[in-house]
Amino acid sequence: MIKKIAVSLCAYVVAFPAYAQENIRGIYSDQIDEIFSQYNETTPGCAVAVDQQGALIHLGGYGMADLEQDVPIRPDTVFYAGSVSKQFVGMSAMLLDHDGRIDLDEPVRTYLPALPDYADRITVRQTLHHTSGLRDFFWLFYLAGKPANYVITEPAIMEILAQQEGLNFEPGTQYAYSNSAYFLISQIVNAVYGDNLDAFAQERIFEPLDMADSRFQHDHRRLVKRKAHGYAPRSGGDYLLSDSTLDVVGSGGMYSTVVDLIKWDRNFYDNKLGGGASLIDEMQQSAVLNSGEETEYGVALKLTPYRGISRVHHNGSLAGYRSTLQRFPDEKLTIALLCNSSKAKPSAYATAIADIVLAEKIGPKDETASKRDDASASYVLSASEQLSFVGDYYSHEVDNTITIVRDEKVLRIRGIIGSDDKLYPVANDHLRHYGRDFDLLFIRNSDGAIESFTVKSARASGIVFEKQP
Incomplete structure (x- = not known):
């Protein structure tokens, strides 16, 4: 049985008010403020949007977007979105499939013939579902001895993927998250569309949804207006800059605001981008392995419930940026968080907000704690x-x-x-x-x-x- 997150197609979506770039306060705002009380004019922080039943019930910023220039975080502050970007890459592939320009069940090498022979065994659909077996390029560069601030380019990724002689596993037999997978999806979009991913997304996603502050950044040196810099704390209590140095899209690469993320999220209830409800449903279907086991991962969307309530979500993390977009479709509640501190925990903040807003509906907390292996294992070598x-x-x-x-x-x-x-x-x-x-x-x-x-x-x-x- 295919796991599907049901989404009502009732037209509850409403237009954004003119003041949507300013703070919005609601009945839960004082409690939400407490979650972010650690952020102030001396720290980086987060932008937060909470959307319920098609209305923004909380919108605000905490902490600073630029510590050097004393610029506070506002709802219209632009952040690097990390792997939350993958949803838009996945939608791009789904739209091209709907247009008949790609076939999700064709091998990746059909569209990227320069890849090694192993790409003949991987379908585009498996790539979207992280069941491809592709080795993650961040790990490959790590094993290649590259430093954390190494400027990774798209040609460099293609080169190191071409050097690989195998996969992590036979495609379709396991689930393993791979940034290489969504990078290759972006390259397929390039090959089929004839222009880069940002151009496609602007035409088919960002402009139709009025996401004026969103873009894919193919060159990390380009200027971004109202940008929040990423930060990492250092001993002594101050911070170091920690911006993205990636010249890569697909695995991430999108800059956006929490307001734009809510506009995107609302499209899951009333799809304006093409393909109707069936395309939205397909994005939210769990992949199924060759064994018949479901992975609880759709197209760049995790399908794992929270305290007994259906949830569709994804996190992002790169350099000093952290992000999450969590939708509780049965409750028509969505929480968007973009943060610019490497120590921020947006997923935990989002579930804390859900605990407040859905207090009368959620189930008990899962008290099962995961235990890490003991590094001081008893196995001893002479x-x-x-x-x-x-x-x-x-x-x-x-x-x-x-x-x-x-x-x-x-x-x-x-x-x-x-x-x-x-x-x-x-x-x-x-x-x-x-x-x-x-x-x-x-x-x-x-x-x-x-x-x-x-x-x-x-x-x-x-x-x-x-x-x-």
Whole structure:
């Protein structure tokens, strides 16, 4: 049975009032203010929009958009939206499918023939549903030793994807979130439409929905009016700039406001973009694996309930930006949050707002706490066993050498950027990097000497690093 989030098509959507760029207060506003009380004129913060039954019941800004120029966050402040952008990329592909210009069940390589042979096994639909097995390009650049502020370009992504000799898994057999997937969707839009994703989105999504403050940014150096800079806190209590340095769209790349996000969200109740209700329904259908298992992920939309209430949602995170857009369709409630602090937790803020607005309808809280594996596992290596792992390891798939050293009786990894470099033994020939949550699985030859290791992570697996002489 296909999981579907039912959406009433009643025409409850109303036009935005002329004052929609100013703060709007409602009966819940004092309680909502408390959620954001940590943000003030000395901190970055968040813009918030709460829409219920087609009316904005709260709209406001907390904290500062620009700490250097003392510019406060307002409802019309423009933020980098992170992976919330993927909804618009997915809609672009759905519209092209509706137009008959692409077929979601055709292989990706039909539209991007420069990709390696593995793209013949992946359909566009699997790419949209994160069941493609594509390795995440952020992870590939991480394993390639690139720093966090490395300017990633679209040609650089195509190049590193072309170097890959395999996938994380056989397409359709698993769900694994991949930024490479939606990047490739943007490239398909380029190839079929004949212009970049921003041009398509402006014509088919942003202009029809009057989203005047939204755009896809193909060059991170371009100016954005009323932009909130991203920030990361540092020791001492002040902040460092942390803006996007991506020249990439698809995985993210959209700048927008909470007001524009509400305009977009309202289209899910009365689709004005083409394809009618059936296109909206298809975006909100869970993918189904080859095994028949549902993934609870549609087209750039997570389909997981909250405290017994249906919810369609997605988060975003990049550099100093954090975002969420959460819709509770049965209650016709939507919460849009755009934040410019790397420490912000917009998803938690959004559910706290839902707790307030839906207090009489939501079920009990889930008190089940997830436990992280203990980094001080009991598995211990002797000094000689530790030394057997020491050496240089090279992978041509990411064109990088990773070095394992023994320092102060601890194994450490070199050649990738990060503050946490410790490796912990968790089983025979199995080391774990807890800081970035990935494993190194070692292979030995018939003489017992290590020949290579394979990386295993949620978003990039199967990459082999061979030990160098």
